[in-house]
Amino acid sequence: xxxxxxxxxxxxxxxxxxxxxxxxxxxxxxxxxxxxxxxxxxxxxxxxxxxxxxxxxxxxxxxxxxxxxxxxxxxxxxxxxxxxxxxxxxxxxxxxxxxxxxxxxxxxxxxxxxxxxxxxxxxxxxxxxxxxxxxxxxxxxxxxxxxxxxxxxxxxxxxxxxxxxxxxxxxxxxxxxxxxxxxxxxxxxxxxxxxxxxxxxxxxxxxxxxxxxxxxxxxxxxxxxxxxxxxxxxxxxxxxxxxxxxxx
Amino acid sequence: xxxxxxxxxxxxxxxxxxxxxxxxxxxxxxxxxxxxxxxxxxxxxxxxxxxxxxxxxxxxxxxxxxxxxxxxxxxxxxxxxxxxxxxxxxxxxxxxxxxxxxxxxxxxxxxxxxxxxxxxxxxxxxxxxxxxxxxxxxxxxxxxxxxxxxxxxxxxxxxxxxxxxxxxxxxxxxxxxxxxxxxxxxxxxxxxxxxxxxxxxxxxxxxxxxxxxxxxxxxxxxxxxxxxxxxxxxxxx
Numbered sequence: 077x078x079x080x081x082x083x084x085x086x087x088x089x090x091x092x093x094x095x096x097x098x099x100x101x102x103x104x105x106x107x108x109x110x111x112x113x114x115x116x117x118x119x120x121x122x123x124x125x126x127x128x129x130x131x132x133x134x135x136x137x138x139x140x141x142x143x144x145x146x147x148x149x150x151x152x153x154x155x156x157x158x159x160x161x162x163x164x165x166x167x168x169x170x171x172x173x174x175x176x177x178x179x180x181x182x183x184x185x186x187x188x189x190x191x192x193x194x195x196x197x198x199x200x201x202x203x204x205x206x207x208x209x210x211x212x213x214x215x216x217x218x219x220x221x222x223x224x225x226x227x228x229x230x231x232x233x234x235x236x237x238x239x240x241x242x243x244x245x246x247x248x249x250x251x252x253x254x255x256x257x258x259x260x261x262x263x264x265x266x267x268x269x270x271x272x273x274x275x276x277x278x279x280x281x282x283x284x285x286x287x288x289x290x291x292x293x294x295x296x297x298x299x300x301x302x303x304x305x306x307x308x309x310x311x312x313x314x315x316x317x318x319x320x321x322x323x324x
Numbered sequence: 325x326x327x328x329x330x331x332x333x334x335x336x337x338x339x340x341x342x343x344x345x346x347x348x349x350x351x352x353x354x355x356x357x358x359x360x361x362x363x364x365x366x367x368x369x370x371x372x373x374x375x376x377x378x379x380x381x382x383x384x385x386x387x388x389x390x391x392x393x394x395x396x397x398x399x400x401x402x403x404x405x406x407x408x409x410x411x412x413x414x415x416x417x418x419x420x421x422x423x424x425x426x427x428x429x430x431x432x433x434x435x436x437x438x439x440x441x442x443x444x445x446x447x448x449x450x451x452x453x454x455x456x457x458x459x460x461x462x463x464x465x466x467x468x469x470x471x472x473x474x475x476x477x478x479x480x481x482x483x484x485x486x487x488x489x490x491x492x493x494x495x496x497x498x499x500x501x502x503x504x505x506x507x508x509x510x511x512x513x514x515x516x517x518x519x520x521x522x523x524x525x526x527x528x529x530x531x532x533x534x535x536x537x538x539x540x541x542x543x544x545x546x547x548x549x550x551x552x553x554x555x556x557x558x559x560x561x
Contacts, residue, residue, distance in 0.1 A: 096440065099441040103438065103441075107435055107438035111431075115424055179422070186436075187411045
């Protein structure tokens, strides 16, 4: 190693700067959500695609099952498989703008708690799921379901809410992992589907009695509790590992 | 390997210290045995052909990449362990503008301002400083490359960083725009600067220290005044 020594005046004296206090998690989540919804409103890349996919799938089921209507377990299976695959479209798009346009780097350069990104993205995905289900569930009721949705709607909303929370958390976790790989469109569903199967099972079991011709029974409580527990466990796992997913 | 030691006074407190820095991408060596010390307020200009490791060096300093060996200290903090302590003090202007195409310049800068806890008045201030206040409402996908670069400059200096990491910062800028942004990111900005450049005369003119990289290895480290004609050209042969 050769070592040189020299004195050289600086270009200009270094400026002493007073730095603003880093923003709190809530402020960062709000900023990220605002950006997320602005980008989605301008591009319409996620929600319309999810809704269109779901409605098209119900039409395909209508012909494939060769039945004008379904009910009970069959209806529940059709509904949840369709909602799951439609949700995967949103999961796959969740971080694409950030990865392609440098949003990831911009976020990593900011002096903020990185779990804010997990919270914001999961909330954004949850919002997309809710909006697309506002179209997809009534469409299912019109196109395929034999009994009316009206009576069972309050219980079905509870099932939808618990399932959507789980899909949003797991979807965000998997999307953050997959988007950093070249095969993200393949890897996202491959990683997500096994983790989402318990949610589909729980949601389908809880919905089946609600969609039966015999009238709306309540959702089996154990399936609702199971969904809530699954959401909680994956919420904690996501919070614990999300930082590491963002690291180089 | 050469280590250039700047001696003398408190004003020359190192803002950046590298010791045997290494970084790989799989089997490929992107940086190897890079060592230097840069006093606060000075400018390090990095030259080297494409693939020499310039951008990787900037990304390591920006805390976006982890060094695989060696030591990196920036503003007295060791990276990556204390990266959190320097993130808000770094301004990165790389090849990507880090702007959402569908959002306007103003919306993008407001988003960045919120991430850095900066007031919204500063957004208007930097847009004016780069001469983009008249087009600030248009989606950035509608802007020319030069305009996009000006918005990217505004984004990089929005939070008044102490360290500027600049990768060919004057790319796509016309002379007037170049002059306009020089006050923000030039030697007079008061920032410690690391600048990647392919412009030998312009680069050396704004440098205090010059680093030459080739295939990830440090092949030259000199004070700018000691750089001879042909030193930089030699890096590209």
